[in-house]
Each structure stands twice: as structure tokens, then as C-alpha cells.
Amino acid sequence: MYKPEIGEVLTRHLGRVAAPEELWERIENPQVLARVPTRHARVRALLVFATLFVLAIVVHKYSMTPHVSKTALNTACQLCHSGV
Amino acid sequence: MVLDANDREVIEACQRGEWDAFRLLFEAHRDRVYSIALRYCGDESAAMDIAQETFLKLLSSIGDFRGGASFESWLYRIVVNRCLDHQRRGRRLLPFFEGLVDLLRAPAESALEELLHAERTQDVQKMVGTLPPEQRIVVVLRYTEGLAYEEIAEILGCSVGTVASRLNRAHKALERRLAHFRVRGGRRV
Numbered sequence: 331m332y333k334p335e336i337g338e339v340l341t342r343h344l345g346r347v348a349a350p351e352e353l354w355e356r357i358e359n360p361q362v363l364a365r366v367p368t369r370h371a372r373v374r375a376l377l378v379f380a381t382l383f384v385l386a387i388v389v390h391k392y393s394m395t396p397h398v399s400k401t402a403l404n405t406a407c408q409l410c411h412s413g414v
Numbered sequence: 415m416v417l418d419a420n421d422r423e424v425i426e427a428c429q430r431g432e433w434d435a436f437r438l439l440f441e442a443h444r445d446r447v448y449s450i451a452l453r454y455c456g457d458e459s460a461a462m463d464i465a466q467e468t469f470l471k472l473l474s475s476i477g478d479f480r481g482g483a484s485f486e487s488w489l490y491r492i493v494v495n496r497c498l499d500h501q502r503r504g505r506r507l508l509p510f511f512e513g514l515v516d517l518l519r520a521p522a523e524s525a526l527e528e529l530l531h532a533e534r535t536q537d538v539q540k541m542v543g544t545l546p547p548e549q550r551i552v553v554v555l556r557y558t559e560g561l562a563y564e565e566i567a568e569i570l571g572c573s574v575g576t577v578a579s580r581l582n583r584a585h586k587a588l589e590r591r592l593a594h595f596r597v598r599g600g601r602r603v
Binding site: 336337339340341343344345346347348349350352353354356357360 | 437440444445446447448449452453458462465466469470473534535538539542553554556557558559585588589592
């Protein structure tokens with residue numbers, strides 16, 4: 331059984347609030363006023379930015395790694411194994 | 415939730431396309447619509463979007479409203495549908511990242527009493543935000559609007575028993591989370 335206290339807490343903190351004045355402006359001009367980015371949209375943008383940043387670091391690290399062709403590697407192996 | 419003669423006149427004027435009448439209707443219900451949206455989604459920008467969509471839907475479909483029914487119930491149904499649509503459109507992000515954003519946005523000093531109250535309200539709002547949509551909307555209609563079980567059942571198109579059951583589950587879940595919150599935070603909400 332839940333305690334009646336939770337009802338009191340919800341009544342105290344979930345009451346009505348006044349709507350912002352700009353709501354009417356948004357209804358009068360729905361096509362003019364662009365949507366304000368929601369918190370979710372902002373967080374999503376932050377996540378996309380973080381992903382791109384990590385990706386950029388990985389690509390940069392990869393490009394800094396010296397690349398040796400297979401033929402060159404084979405030659406190096408043969409030289410070592412032949413005792414030269 | 416029965417219309418009086420003045421309300422009927424205003425609605426009929428809206429149905430005839432009178433903009434001033436729509437403004438009157440908007441003024442009468444703006445706080446109600448915005449509050450439901452805000453308490454349901456917990457985000458001011460999203461609540462503005464939902465309230466805007468609700469009134470635009472009201473404007474476009476007021477011709478369909480039949481005087482015999484309750485206007486408030488009809489309006490509640492529109493805002494509830496907008497809230498649920500919003501929920502479907504925008505998937506919830508990981509609570510960790512939401513918490514991180516809150517942490518970055520939190521004021522350095524929160525000793526002021528008014529800030530504390532706002533903070534507590536935000537905590538309760540967050541707890542409500544973790545409920546499944548069908549329980550959350552019942553909680554909002556019950557505690558933001560103070561509606562009776564029968565009225566909520568009519569708006570949601572379900573039985574009174576279903577409303578009672580959802581509210582009971584929501585209460586239990588919130589009671590558990592509230593207890594956990596108190597133990598962790600050591601403060602009274």
C-alpha cells in the first residue's frame with residue numbers, strides 16, 4: 331500500500347503554472363516562429379558533436395601511424411630471417 | 415465540467431471563425447493546457463510546442479465540437495494526445511546525459527529558499543518523468559488538474575478501474591523512488 335503522503339507531495343509540486351506570454355504570439359504566427367530547440371534536441375546535438383570529435387581524433391591518430399606496404403614488410407622479414 | 419451560456423457563445427463564435435472569440439478561449443485555458451504539457455514532459459520548450467500544437471489543433475477542429483459534450487474533456491483529449499505524440503516522437507535520452515546537462519546548468523549556490531523549492535519541484539517532476547506514459551498522464555490529470563477518476567477515464571477512453579490501477583502503480587513507484595531519493599539526498603521533498 332502506498333502512503334497518502336505521496337499524494338500530498340504530488341499536489342504540492344505538480345500544481346498549475348502560468349503559461350508564458352509568447353504562447354499567443356506562437357499561435358498567431360505559427361509559420362513565422364521557429365521552434366525553440368528542446369532540451370532533448372540540445373543534448374542530442376551535444377552527443378553528435380562528441381561522437382564527431384572522437385571520430386576526428388581516431389582518424390587523426392590513424393593518419394599519424396606510418397604505413398608500410400606488404401612488399402616492404404616481406405622484404406624486411408626476409409632480410410632478418412636470412413641473417414643479413 | 416458543463417458549459418455555461420457564455421462559454422457556449424464563445425465556442426459558437428469560434429466555430430464561425432471569429433478570432434477575438436478564439437483569443438477569449440485561449441485566455442481561459444492557456445494555463446491549464448501549458449501546465450499539463452509541462453508536468454507531463456518536464457521541459458519548458460517542449461511544453462510550449464505541445465501547447466502551441468494543442469491550440470492550433472483546437473482552432474482547426476473546433477467546428478467538429480458538438481455542444482452536447484463537455485468542452486473541457488474535449489480539450490483535455492487534444493492536449494493528452496499531443497503529449498503522447500510528443501513522447502512517441504522524441505525518445506528519451508540516457509538519464510546520465512540529462513543529469514550531466516543539469517549538473518552543468520545547476521547554479522553554484524542554491525541556498526536560497528525559493529531556489530530550493532524550485533529544485534524540489536524539479537526533483538518531483540523528474541521522478542514523475544520516469545513513469546511510463548500511461549501512468550504519467552494519469553498522475554498529471556489527477557494532481558495538476560485535480561480531476562476525478564471518472565473524468566480521467568472519460569478523457570483517456572478507459573475504465574475507472576484502469577485509472578485507479580494506473581494511479582496505484584504510479585503511487586507505489588513514486589513512493590519507492592521518493593524514499594530512495596530521501597536516503598540519498600537526505601532532504602525533505
